[in-house]
Amino acid sequence: MGSLLPLSLLILLVAAYPEGGRARRSRRALGAQGLALRGSSPAPFWVRLSPEFTAVPPGGSVWLNCSSSCPLPEVFRLHTLLLRGKTLSGRGWVAYQLLDLKAWSSDVHCFVTCAGETRGATARITTYKVPRSVILEPPVLVGSEYTLRCHVTHVFPVGLLVVTLRRGGRVIYSESLERFTRLDLANVTLTYVLSTEPRDSWLPVTCHARLNLDGLVIRSSSAPITLTAFAWHPASKALAFTSIAALVGILLVIGVAYLRKCLLTQSQT
Ligand SMILES: *[C@@H]1O[C@H](CO)[C@@H](O)[C@H](O)[C@H]1NC(C)=O
Ligand SMILES: *[C@@H]1O[C@H](CO)[C@@H](O)[C@H](O)[C@H]1NC(C)=O
Numbered sequence: 001m002g003s004l005l006p007l008s009l010l011i012l013l014v015a016a017y018p019e020g021g022r023a024r025r026s027r028r029a030l031g032a033q034g035l036a037l038r039g040s041s042p043a044p045f046w047v048r049l050s051p052e053f054t055a056v057p058p059g060g061s062v063w064l065n066c067s068s069s070c071p072l073p074e075v076f077r078l079h080t081l082l083l084r085g086k087t088l089s090g091r092g093w094v095a096y097q098l099l100d101l102k103a104w105s106s107d108v109h110c111f112v113t114c115a116g117e118t119r120g121a122t123a124r125i126t127t128y129k130v131p132r133s134v135i136l137e138p139p140v141l142v143g144s145e146y147t148l149r150c151h152v153t154h155v156f157p158v159g160l161l162v163v164t165l166r167r168g169g170r171v172i173y174s175e176s177l178e179r180f181t182r183l184d185l186a187n188v189t190l191t192y193v194l195s196t197e198p199r200d201s202w203l204p205v206t207c208h209a210r211l212n213l214d215g216l217v218i219r220s221s222s223a224p225i226t227l228t229a230f231a232w233h234p235a236s237k238a239l240a241f242t243s244i245a246a247l248v249g250i251l252l253v254i255g256v257a258y259l260r261k262c263l264l265t266q267s268q269t
Pocket of ligand 2: 153154185186187
């Protein structure tokens with residue numbers, strides 16, 4: 001197989017909300033807050049909010065457990081803008097249910113007061129939507145070049161998505177969409193042009209979408225497509241030995257409706 005050389009990267013739509021990236025980078029720091037807080041109290045105690053990181057499908061719910069080593073906690077308080085459901089409690093802990101999650105990333109804080117001193121812990125909830133489909137179009141052969149188009153539909157959040165093209169298991173191209181941080185469901189189309197030598201044209205090509213949600217990795221793939229079936233053009237042989245070049249582009253189509261609206265219609269899928 002020849003080498004593949006990306007010539008240019010076409011960004012047709014850039015939606016930059018830098019806060020998203022910053023928030024992700026500071027996640028570890030926030031998670032450690034509960035244990036990092038130290039006071040000069042005569043009875044030191046810790047506060048934990050677990051799980052520290054959760055990823056749920058949009059519209060889903062989650063339970064967060066706030067616990068403390070304080071022998072006689074005076075008060076547990078949960079700070080969040082999310083909708084609350086039921087509450088359960090026991091000795092040294094209170095569990096809170098949060099409902100109808102839709103923000104792509106929310107921080108939730110729990111504060112416990114013990115002997116007049118208050119300490120807190122933070123947890124983060126991320127919302128995601130598994131792609132509805134990952135479709136690799138039948139490649140179009142022009143001269144010695146195949147144009148591959150992969151569509152990833154109804155995915156969220158796009159900023160945590162990586163789209164990869166593989167040929168016979170080998171990665172031929174991979175792109176992370178971390179610069180796209182809008183709060184919408186999106187359709188992503190990756191376009192890749194590759195020249196191919198006839199001897200390896202039988203290798204199947206697949207497209208893979210991967211959502212990296214820290215604790216959780218979600219993968220979807222397209223059906224494999226073989227280039228051979230389309231390699232009928234006589235020019236393909238003549239040009240197959242020249243150097244191999246690739247043109248890559250990402251097209252991102254963002255829903256006009258915000259995620260919340262989309263959920264009403266997409267929750268069945
Ligand atoms: C909450 O955490 C405490 C302390 O780890 C544990 O004993 C309790 O069973 C947990 N409650 C729920 C509902 O998970
Ligand atoms: C995404 O693709 C789906 C299916 O192809 C289509 O129904 C939907 O309208 C598209 N959404 C956007 C935001 O373009």
